Amino acid sequence: MSLLCRGRLKLLAASLTAVALLTWLYLLAGSLEGGRSLLLAPCLAQGPSPAQLLQRAVLEARLRQVEEENRRLRLQLSQSQDGNYGNQQWAASADTAPEDGDTTAEDRSNSSQCQRAAAVHKCELIHVACVCAGYNASRDVVTLVKSVLFHRRNPLHFHFITDAVARRILGALFQSWMVPSVQVSFYDADELKSDVSWIPNKHYSGIYGLMKLTLAKTLPSDLSKVIVLDTDITFATDVAELWGIFRKFTDKQAIGLVENQSDWYLGNLWKNHRPWPALGRGFNTGVILLHLERLRRLGWEQLWRLTAERELMSMLSTSLADQDIFNALIKQNPVLVHRLPCFWNVQLSDHTRSEQCYTEVSDLKVIHWNSPKKLRVKNKHVEFFRNLYLTFLEYDGNLLRRELFGCPSQASAESVQLQGALEQLDEDDQCYDFRRERLAVHRLHLYFLQYEYEAVGQEHDVTLVAQLSMDRLQMLEAICKHWEGPVSLALYLSDAEAQQFLRYAQASEVLRGRRNVGYHVVYKEGQFYPVNLLRNVALDNANTPYVFLADVDFLPMYGLYHYLRKAVVQMDLAHSKKALVVPAFETLRYRLSFPKSKAELLSMLDMGTLYTFRYHVWPKGHAPTDYAKWRTATTAYRVDWEPDFEPYVVVRRDCPHYDRRFLGFGWNKVAHVMELDAQEFELMVLPNAFMVHMPHAPSFDISKFRSSAAYRSCLSTLKDEFHQDLSRKYGAAALKYLTARRGV
Numbered sequence: 001m002s003l004l005c006r007g008r009l010k011l012l013a014a015s016l017t018a019v020a021l022l023t024w025l026y027l028l029a030g031s032l033e034g035g036r037s038l039l040l041a042p043c044l045a046q047g048p049s050p051a052q053l054l055q056r057a058v059l060e061a062r063l064r065q066v067e068e069e070n071r072r073l074r075l076q077l078s079q080s081q082d083g084n085y086g087n088q089q090w091a092a093s094a095d096t097a098p099e100d101g102d103t104t105a106e107d108r109s110n111s112s113q114c115q116r117a118a119a120v121h122k123c124e125l126i127h128v129a130c131v132c133a134g135y136n137a138s139r140d141v142v143t144l145v146k147s148v149l150f151h152r153r154n155p156l157h158f159h160f161i162t163d164a165v166a167r168r169i170l171g172a173l174f175q176s177w178m179v180p181s182v183q184v185s186f187y188d189a190d191e192l193k194s195d196v197s198w199i200p201n202k203h204y205s206g207i208y209g210l211m212k213l214t215l216a217k218t219l220p221s222d223l224s225k226v227i228v229l230d231t232d233i234t235f236a237t238d239v240a241e242l243w244g245i246f247r248k249f250t251d252k253q254a255i256g257l258v259e260n261q262s263d264w265y266l267g268n269l270w271k272n273h274r275p276w277p278a279l280g281r282g283f284n285t286g287v288i289l290l291h292l293e294r295l296r297r298l299g300w301e302q303l304w305r306l307t308a309e310r311e312l313m314s315m316l317s318t319s320l321a322d323q324d325i326f327n328a329l330i331k332q333n334p335v336l337v338h339r340l341p342c343f344w345n346v347q348l349s350d351h352t353r354s355e356q357c358y359t360e361v362s363d364l365k366v367i368h369w370n371s372p373k374k375l376r377v378k379n380k381h382v383e384f385f386r387n388l389y390l391t392f393l394e395y396d397g398n399l400l401r402r403e404l405f406g407c408p409s410q411a412s413a414e415s416v417q418l419q420g421a422l423e424q425l426d427e428d429d430q431c432y433d434f435r436r437e438r439l440a441v442h443r444l445h446l447y448f449l450q451y452e453y454e455a456v457g458q459e460h461d462v463t464l465v466a467q468l469s470m471d472r473l474q475m476l477e478a479i480c481k482h483w484e485g486p487v488s489l490a491l492y493l494s495d496a497e498a499q500q501f502l503r504y505a506q507a508s509e510v511l512r513g514r515r516n517v518g519y520h521v522v523y524k525e526g527q528f529y530p531v532n533l534l535r536n537v538a539l540d541n542a543n544t545p546y547v548f549l550a551d552v553d554f555l556p557m558y559g560l561y562h563y564l565r566k567a568v569v570q571m572d573l574a575h576s577k578k579a580l581v582v583p584a585f586e587t588l589r590y591r592l593s594f595p596k597s598k599a600e601l602l603s604m605l606d607m608g609t610l611y612t613f614r615y616h617v618w619p620k621g622h623a624p625t626d627y628a629k630w631r632t633a634t635t636a637y638r639v640d641w642e643p644d645f646e647p648y649v650v651v652r653r654d655c656p657h658y659d660r661r662f663l664g665f666g667w668n669k670v671a672h673v674m675e676l677d678a679q680e681f682e683l684m685v686l687p688n689a690f691m692v693h694m695p696h697a698p699s700f701d702i703s704k705f706r707s708s709a710a711y712r713s714c715l716s717t718l719k720d721e722f723h724q725d726l727s728r729k730y731g732a733a734a735l736k737y738l739t740a741r742r743g744v
Contacts (some may be wrong), residue, residue, distance in 0.1 A: 119244030120154065123407035126243045127226045129159040129215055129290075133189055133208045135450045136452075138169040139502075140231045142445070146392045149400040154240050155181040155407060159219055159226065161211055163189045176246075176444040177397065178415055181404045187218050188262045199308055200317035209321030212285065216292050216300045228288040232369040232388050241365065242344060246289060253338040254298065255330070258290030258345035261357060264320070265327065276315055278327035279334055285323040286368040287345040288337065298336075304329055348385055358404040362374060394496040396441055398525055414441070431714040433527065438661050442533065443523040447539060448498065449505060451542070453486045453516035460568045461544035462561065463488050467534035468552040470497045475552050475694070477510040480517065482594075485561035487517040488542040489552070490534035494524045518542075531668045532658035541656070546573060548650045554584065554691045558596060563689055564650055571636060571684060573652060579676050580650040581639070581685040583625050584613035586693035594639050598688055602631060613693055620644040621670075626684055633687035641677040643737075646670045648691065651681065659722060671722055674737055678730045 066573070120126075128148065132141050148156070160170055160306035167186050175182045189211060196210035203209045210219075212228055219226060225246050227239065256612060265275045265282030275282075305330040318324040330337050347368045367385050403409065421439050425432060455461050464483050467490040468475070493501060498521050505511045505519070520537050524529070539547060547570050550556070557563075564580070571578055585601065587610050595601035595610070604610040612627050625643040646669035656675045662668040677683070726734045 024530045038382070061381070062171060069485075074196070075598045111442050119247060120240040122153070123155060123159055124240075124243075124403075124690065125150075125155045127157045127159060127223060128239065129161070129212075129219065129226045129228045130187070130231055131161045131208050131211045132166045133163040133232055133398055134165055135169070136449055137231050138166045139445070139448060141170070141398075142173070143389070144229060144231060144233050144235070145391050146395050146397060146400065147233075148239050149179060150395065151235055151238045152158070152240065153238055153404065154243075155183075155404060155409075156239075157183040157185065159185050159187065159216065161187045161189050161192065161208075162214075163208075165447070172444050172446050173295055175414070176441055177401070178412065178418075178441055179401055180409050180415075181407060183410075184197050188648065192218060199312070199629075201321050202317050202319050203321040205321050207409045210318070210325075212288070212322045213304050213325060214301075215290060216295045219292060221296075224291070224293040226290050226292060228285075229291055230286040230368065234369070234392060235287060235365070236367065236388060237363075237365040238381065242287075242289070245338070245340065246291065249289075249291060249338050252335045254291040255282035255295040256328070256338040256340050257285065257326070257330075257346075258287060258340045260284045261342065261347040273317065274315075276311060276324035276328050277331045279331050279337070282327045283323075283330065283337065284345055284347055284368070286347065287366055288326075303333075307332065320348065324547070338551070380509070394499055396495050398676065431717055434661070434663060434714050434718065437526045437663055440526050440530070441524055442530065442550070444537065445498070445521040445523070446518075448491075448502070448518075448519045450515055451518045453518075454602055455486070455544045458573070459545060461486070462546045462548050462564045462568065463542035463544040463653075464550055464561075465535070465538045465542055465547045466490075466529065466550050466552040467492065467538055469493070470500070470530065473501065474551050475506060476505075477508060478555055478694075479552065480510050480514055482556045482558060483561050485565075486514070486542070486544055487514075487726075488520070488538045489517065490520050490522055490538040490546075492522050492524060492529065492534055498523070524670050528663035529665075530660070530663055532660050532662055532672075535658045535668075535672075536660070537560050537691065539655075542653055545653055546650060547584070547653050547655070548648070550648050551693075552692065554648070554693050555594065556582075556691050558594070560689060560691070563686075567636075567686055567689070568650070573650075577681045578651075578684050579647075579655075579681045580636070580689075581625060581647040581671075581683055582650065582689045582691050583627065583630055584622055584648055584693060585610050585692055586613045586695075587611070588695055590695055592692070594692065595690075598690065601690055610692065618644075621646045624683075630685060630687065633685070636686055639683050641674070641683065644670055646673055647683070649683070650674070651676070655681075661718050661722065662715075664711075667719060667722075674726065677732050678726060678737070680733075 016732055047062055058609050130141060130144070132138055132160045145158070158174075160166070162170065167188075169182070171186065174182070189208060190212055192214050193207055195214050196218070199206065201210060215228060217224065219276055225243075227242055249256070259280070260278075260282040261284065262279075264270060265278035265280075267273055305327055308325050311325075315324075343364045344366050345367060345368050346357055346364050367388060369389065418439060418441060422436065425435050429435065463486040464479070465488050466479075469492045476489075491498075491501060501519075501521075511517070518541055520541055522534055522537055535549070539549070548556075548562075548564060559583070564582075567580055568574075571580060573580070585605070589609070592609070595604055601610060603613075612625075613622050615622075619643070621644055622641050624636075625647055626639055629637060656670065656672065656679065659671045659675075662671055673683075723734075723738045727738055
């Protein structure tokens, strides 16, 4: 915002305040002159005299005059603000920017400041491209997307050049995010590797740091313009302002860039430091405006290749990936570049040049976290940048699912289907909340942390599958110590809790050393804990042929992973429908010397240190396991299904999903075991396997179940409906479940 505009806005605001204050004083003086307060209750006032009537008429006339002045001032103030917003877009696109700072370029535009200018049409589609590969980049790019969505007023189309990992993560994220007026396209980075793999590159980004060079070829041929961003960018303004700068390009300009704010391209940073050629200080490629249509006409592919080949003859490799090649090309063809003011790419670092930018310019628009030290950079402005970044890092992404009013929206098939299902619900139904939340689409971030386990050649491998919320986080280290095999976990977290979990996992010696644990974040929404949705997410993302369906508050016996792999072979699960039952026990002690064998467990059971699971509150849940038989069993034995049986089992990964109608506490595992039985899975109890439940505070959902009659009533209704659906699905084979239900 220019000094002229800021001065005028302050003057208008002060005038508006002064008029309001004078009006109040005038009315107060008039009321006191009349001998009574205007605040006197009407029922206590006497009838007005002729003099008072005349005075009232004068006051009313004065009020109307003041109101009209206020209206004109508000209108003028609004126009000034809108004009400044529109002209900021034009001011930010000055044709040239002086090397000694960008405020001069902004001042040159003051003649047009405070005049309304619509640089971007209200419903114009804005295209943004990113190269994103791997687990960490897929997590980091979400903060960039949040900042763009928070400020945006236009439809957006994101173009992601990704590897297979990022494609899976971001595909699931955007599909479940369901943000209106946002399109997403993916392009396979593996198909582009041959275009840039011949370029030696020392930058930590590796081959992916060169792929922005291929965008003119990779993106659709009918796409004429795109904003290209690094994943470590945070927006503090509407991306439409940046998009509007394309209109200020001259006929020959095709690349918009901000000057580099470090001394890298000036050379002599250390002995024998020799950077690639650049125009002056060079340009930073964290934020780029690419006029693709013009680049294609210029033969961009051949242009950058020839430049790279020529410079590599002497430079041997790139140090800053694509940025070196962009700068060498611009040095030879300076007419191509449109200089952007520094506030469009404030490169956070220790360098004095970057500090000069955000010292002189008050309206910073894009923060670039390109320093290796990032949040630990030492300068007097870092607190502002840190707070801006953390705001979007922990911002609730559900709040960004807002419509763009006034623009046509192409609703996805999923959103149309969801809306139709919601409209079918009866709001007067006492179980309406249960039914609505069953349909909720939760944002999903798969593989929140690095995952490197491949099940190739592991035809008997087993993944432990479980779900948890923040209050069970302390169980993760213990589980990883007891289970060395792969794990698939669904975590129910808010955006802020996800960052707390990240810090916890990175600080834990146990967790950060494990690469075979898949953490899948399901973001919080609604009032119920979606336990079966979480189980399905963890189940769907297990990548071994078999799964051990457990709960996170159980510790497996030592060596259970290897024992189950052998049991899978011995029980021939590959060619038979079996569910292997792992007997469950519990302790009421927070500190327990964990049994190292079945014999030691039986001894602790006899001494009262351990108990069969839930024997005192829910014996039906595990009684069919037949613990008496298990004590002496040496081979697996079959047990029959009984009502309310909910054992923990090992099954093939393609087993039935959990029924999402069961939320919070109650019957979520029971229904699943019932469907396993309906599909004729044999329930086989393993003779030398066990798991122990560790004590913890009761969950919010079990407390709600115990205290709310309405909750229990709805759960009963959902049970009846599940039985009916089971009968329709499996016919006569499911009659025994309905009979058992009516007999209870």
